[in-house]
Amino acid sequence: MAKLPVRLTPGSSSDRxxxxxxxxxxxxxxxxxxxxxxxxxxxxxxxVDLLARELSLPKSDVTLTRGGQSRLKMIVIANLDEAALAARIENLRLGD
Structure with missing residues (x-):
């Protein structure tokens, strides 16, 4: 299980x-x-949908555990450790 801190900005022109x-x-x-x-x-x-899609994970493996009404959130990724999660994120084309 890996923990992923996220800063979410809603209302953007695209999901990224x-x-x-x-x-x-x-x-x-x-x-x-x-x-x-x-x-x-x-x-x-x-x-949750975006992270699951971009990280090639089932949505059931991506859970919002903290920050439901805040921009700062904690996501828990099941079936991946911290190193595997970091590797998947580094392989993404970020900011495109």
Missing amino acids: IEGWGVDADGRRLLKVRVRARPVEGAANAAL
């Missing part, structure tokens, strides 16, 4: 993973944008 950034405390997080608005969990669902 932008790349790595840092939060106010200097911790590394993945910056993600989705078209969905933060209404009735639509942006969170879009985030």
Whole structure:
């Protein structure tokens, strides 16, 4: 199981993973944008869908565990360790 901190920006012009950034405390997080608005969990669902698709995982392996109503979220990825998750993210064409 791998943990993935994410900063989500809803209401974007496209769904995309932008790349790595840092939060106010200097911790590394993945910056993600989705078209969905933060209404009735639509942006969170879009985030899970996007991560599952881009990381070639079943949606059931991607779970939002913290930050349901915040831009800063914690995603848990089942069946991958931290190194395997990092490798998959590094193989993505980020920001395109």
